[in-house]
Amino acid sequence: MGSVNVSRRAVLTGLTSLALMGCGCAKKSDKSDDSKKKKKSEKSEDEAFSFGGIGDTGSSDASRGLTVDGVYKRVVTDSRGKEYRFLLVGMTFENNLDHDGRAPVSYVSCYQNGVKLSHCTKYSDPNASKTLEPGYSISVCTAFLLEDEGQPVKVKIKSSNSSDYVYENTYPISHLDYEAL
Incomplete structure (x- = not known):
């Protein structure tokens, strides 16, 4: 994969478009969407790494409305031509609480070979800080620096x-290629 020289404005535009497309806008949840979610969760790991909701729907735990949509390798190039590679974890947050809430991305961690990965400071999803009314959902992403691209x-x-974990799943990433934002 060759290095592409991209201006700071182009990187910011790319991140903004990702936030609007891949990590989409808020939408009203509809119970009829449950069948769509079930079909999506039936895809194989190689297709989309999709999984259903997590947590007990009867609890007041804010992390219960967070689902992992997939993991992706991404690369951006800054205005000086330096490449930044990272792992992007795509999620959907559905606010099924009885009050306004934000996507609890701070509760998400990634590990590789037993070592917790650092957050990538070169990527920030503006949707992660948006507040949602009850019944609405939003796509959010968080980025991590990989220690080993094949593990x-x-x-x-x-x-x-x-401090209990409500979700834990291992994703193979060796077959994923880096895609530019």
């Missing part, structure tokens, strides 16, 4: 009420 990544999501 699987374990994604863990903690409960907001305790």
Whole structure:
């Protein structure tokens, strides 16, 4: 893969378009969408790494409305031509609480070979800080720096009420190619 020289404005435009497309706008949840979610979660790991909701729907845990949509390798090039490679974890947050809430991306961690990965500071999803009314959902992403591009990544999501994990799944990433934002 060759290095592409991209201006700072182009990088910011790319990140903004990703936030609007891949990590989309808020939408009203509809219970009829449950069948769509179930079909999506039935895809194989190689197709989309999709999984259903996490947590107990009867709890007040804010992390319960967070689903992992997939993991992706991404690359951006700054205005000086320096490439930044990272792992992007795509998620959907559905606010099924009885009050306004934000996507609990701070409860998401990634591990590789037993070592917690650092967050990538070169990527920030503006949707992660948006507040949603009850019943609405939004796509959010968070980025991590990979230690080893060929080793699987374990994604863990903690409960907001305790240190317990409500979601844990390992994703193979060796077959993924880096895609530019």
